[in-house]
Amino acid sequence: MRYLFFLVLFLLTLSASGQTKLNLRLKRELDSIEVVDQRYRLLFVGGPAMKPRLDSLVRAAGVPPEQATDYLAKRMIESDSVNIKRINQIIKQYGYPGKTLVGSPTNEVALLVIQHSSRIPQYLPLIKRMAEQGEVPFSLYGRMLDRHLMQQGKPQLYGTQGRSLNVPNAATGKMEQVSFIWPIEDAAHVNERRKKAGFDSTVEANALRLGIPYKPITMAEVERIQQAAGMRQH
Numbered sequence: 001m002r003y004l005f006f007l008v009l010f011l012l013t014l015s016a017s018g019q020t021k022l023n024l025r026l027k028r029e030l031d032s033i034e035v036v037d038q039r040y041r042l043l044f045v046g047g048p049a050m051k052p053r054l055d056s057l058v059r060a061a062g063v064p065p066e067q068a069t070d071y072l073a074k075r076m077i078e079s080d081s082v083n084i085k086r087i088n089q090i091i092k093q094y095g096y097p098g099k100t101l102v103g104s105p106t107n108e109v110a111l112l113v114i115q116h117s118s119r120i121p122q123y124l125p126l127i128k129r130m131a132e133q134g135e136v137p138f139s140l141y142g143r144m145l146d147r148h149l150m151q152q153g154k155p156q157l158y159g160t161q162g163r164s165l166n167v168p169n170a171a172t173g174k175m176e177q178v179s180f181i182w183p184i185e186d187a188a189h190v191n192e193r194r195k196k197a198g199f200d201s202t203v204e205a206n207a208l209r210l211g212i213p214y215k216p217i218t219m220a221e222v223e224r225i226q227q228a229a230g231m232r233q234h
Contacts (some may be wrong), residue, residue, distance in 0.1 A: 026094065027102040030109040033083050037113055040076035084117040096126055098135025111140050120148045139198040146182070155185040155219060158194050159203035162210045167228040178225055179212045187216045 043054045058068045087110045090097055099107040114123045124144060131141035139158075146156035150163075164179040181203070184190050191202045199206070207214035 022103050023094070023097075023101050026090070026097060027106045030090075030097060030102055030106050033086065033113065034106075034109045036079050037083055037109075037116065040072050040079065043072060044076075080113070080116050083113045084119060087113045088119075091123075091126070096130045096135065098130050098133075100135060107136050108140060111136055111144065115144055115147065120144060120151070124148055137198055139194075142194075142197045142199070150182045153219075155183040157185055157190075158197060158199065159184045159187075159190045159206060159214075162207065162212045163222075165225055165229040165231070167225060180217050180222070180225070181207050181210075181212055181214055183217050183219050183222060 043050050043057070046053075054068060054072070055065075058065065058071060061071065063071045090110065094101060097107065097110050101107075102109075111127060114120060114127070127136065127141050127144055130136045131138040142158040143160045146158050146160040149156045150161045159181055161182045162179060163182055164177050166175045167178050168174065169176050184203070187203075194201075194203060201209070204214045
């Protein structure tokens with residue numbers, strides 16, 4: 001009987017370890033993809049701390065300082081294109097590489113690459129299923145959903161997305177930047193939705209993190225701002 005008990009215990013342990021075994025090769029590849037995904041973005045948003053690295057990069061490429069931003073944007077678009085092609089191949093082979101397959105936080109890498117691509121509509125249903133199954137944080141699905149809704153010209157749900165547009169000042173005619181949190185569906189209850197989805201901050205705190213004091217805004221107001229900026233409406 002004692003032998004049988006230890007045999008059952010051993011089989012259960014073996015089964016559990018088999019279920020939690022990670023694909024380490026794939027994990028390493030995804031970690032490398034994340035480094036590439038962030039390489040140029042960090043130079044864009046890093047501020048003064050990143051300026052020496054940016055200057056060194058453009059000098060090595062022989063790019064004039066006034067063309068640094070365009071050069072950086074082009075390189076980022078190129079790397080994003082390579083990354084999303086590889087992520088598409090990985091998903092076709094393995095399904096979404098979630099927590100069970102590659103662990104945390106590597107399970108967020110494919111989602112990050114998709115977020116930086118034009119393929120959000122294609123993958124959004126898959127990301128939703130993975131979030132509901134606990135393979136990726138639900139808050140990251142919420143952020144992707146918000147971006148998709150904004151790109152469709154619709155109100156977002158969780159208040160994660162902001163916009164900045166250059167519009168002429170009504171008094172002076174000079175161009176100035178207007179920043180705002182994209183309109184939110186049922187904004188009065190957004191913090192309840194954020195908490196339920198796993199966000200660790202309020203919409204007000206998140207807006208400040210983005211450098212935008214939070215003020216509810218309607219789609220009609222956004223349309224007026226976009227018209228002033230010379231943008232076509234959806």
